Amino acid sequence: MREVRIKDTLGGDVTALEAGDPPQVGIYACGPTVYSRIHVGNARPFVIFMLLRRFLAHQGYQPSLVINVTDVNDKIYDAARELGVDSAAHAEEMTRLYLEDTEALGLGRPDAEPLATETIPEIVALIETLIEAGHAYESSGDVYFRVRSFVGYGKLSNRDPAEMDQGEEAGTARLKEDPLDFALWKARKEGEDVAWPSPWGEGRPGWHIECSAMAEKLLGVDFAIHGGGSDLIFPHHENEIAQTEAARGRPLARIWMHNGMVLTGPEAKMAKSVGNVFMLHEAIERFGPEAVIGFLISGHYRQPLSFGEQALAQARASNERVRDFFREVERADGPDDPEVVEAREEFLSALADDFNTPRAVAVLYDLVAEGHRRPLPGAHAVIEELLEIIGLESLARVEESVDRDSKLLLAERERARAARDFDLADEIRDRLEERGWLVRDTPDGARLLRRP
Numbered sequence: 001m002r003e004v005r006i007k008d009t010l011g012g013d014v015t016a017l018e019a020g021d022p023p024q025v026g027i028y029a030c031g032p033t034v035y036s037r038i039h040v041g042n043a044r045p046f047v048i049f050m051l052l053r054r055f056l057a058h059q060g061y062q063p064s065l066v067i068n069v070t071d072v073n074d075k076i077y078d079a080a081r082e083l084g085v086d087s088a089a090h091a092e093e094m095t096r097l098y099l100e101d102t103e104a105l106g107l108g109r110p111d112a113e114p115l116a117t118e119t120i121p122e123i124v125a126l127i128e129t130l131i132e133a134g135h136a137y138e139s140s141g142d143v144y145f146r147v148r149s150f151v152g153y154g155k156l157s158n159r160d161p162a163e164m165d166q167g168e169e170a171g172t173a174r175l176k177e178d179p180l181d182f183a184l185w186k187a188r189k190e191g192e193d194v195a196w197p198s199p200w201g202e203g204r205p206g207w208h209i210e211c212s213a214m215a216e217k218l219l220g221v222d223f224a225i226h227g228g229g230s231d232l233i234f235p236h237h238e239n240e241i242a243q244t245e246a247a248r249g250r251p252l253a254r255i256w257m258h259n260g261m262v263l264t265g266p267e268a269k270m271a272k273s274v275g276n277v278f279m280l281h282e283a284i285e286r287f288g289p290e291a292v293i294g295f296l297i298s299g300h301y302r303q304p305l306s307f308g309e310q311a312l313a314q315a316r317a318s319n320e321r322v323r324d325f326f327r328e329v330e331r332a333d334g335p336d337d338p339e340v341v342e343a344r345e346e347f348l349s350a351l352a353d354d355f356n357t358p359r360a361v362a363v364l365y366d367l368v369a370e371g372h373r374r375p376l377p378g379a380h381a382v383i384e385e386l387l388e389i390i391g392l393e394s395l396a397r398v399e400e401s402v403d404r405d406s407k408l409l410l411a412e413r414e415r416a417r418a419a420r421d422f423d424l425a426d427e428i429r430d431r432l433e434e435r436g437w438l439v440r441d442t443p444d445g446a447r448l449l450r451r452p
């Protein structure tokens, strides 16, 4: 089993993953707050952690990935109020669309996808433990975490307490012993239509405690990797660490792994449609799931990534080179070419080295380019194996990638040619081109190539 190393935001180093025997690797990644449909930026942690899980499984680890859904939150109340709908129904509908939109990526599902609203008993029990230990206190039906009772607060974000703002409503300041404290439980307010009974009266959990409770429920504490977007380092992950360590005396996770943000830069702003294409389902409809995945792994996961239609078009074009390889290049007989063996090793070591997808993908594209130039025994099988790790295995299944109507049109063109009706054949060729396909006649019959 290859040693896999990941940058740990907490320790600051690239750290080797410790796995026992059996080599189980628990991974918890913070999922969406379901107040609206998700955009491409929200899909980045989903894709990164789903692919990390694939890579670890490929290497013989036994990963277990949990991605939660935050389905009770101020943002959800606000969005529902604006739409004039019931907030529970709104959260349910947005959860359904989140599952549908991520399903369309074709990467499968995480091992568990807990909902905050299904974890209320565990959340309440964890808050009770914190109160008993003196780390939390009740105040007018709210419960707050006593930040200064936890030595080490701020160790993840490395912030000075003076510069910490929990981002909570101004109205709660008078309920807190210290402005640094943050809410674990919020009493029901007027107009809030979702609430649960608790020892402190009707209310609902704060966001941070939900993740501490969901993670522990499914993975225990001291699990391998806790992940999420870098925007969650403070206060969300800082607070998760404080809650769990204060209650259990053990760390929540051994490695804290954070992905950079997806930015909508000047190019994206100029395109009027950015508001739409930036939505995950729109991007998938227009560019295909493979282009979206290709774009999201085109940069190192820790770096910010600039979103734009051009970037997606580029990812699609790169993918087409791979499809062309499977469409056009015959499998070569013989033992695996040394270059193929070396590329496979480089690809896997790039991923083992802090999940460096851009380096791995570059190695893969080089191998594909070489495969276009000369016969490379072993290339087809290895490229297919590596594509599977990065969620792009469909690129090797070229026939399936042509839509049904286009296949029917191609068959109609073949019949027209056989009947020597070349005008009709040309007309069908133009129609296929409008649909995004180039027709290439080969000795084995006509083939469709995706138009560049």
Ligand SMILES: [Zn+2]
Residues within 6 Å of the ligand: 029, 030, 031, 211, 236
């Ligand atoms: Zn979280």
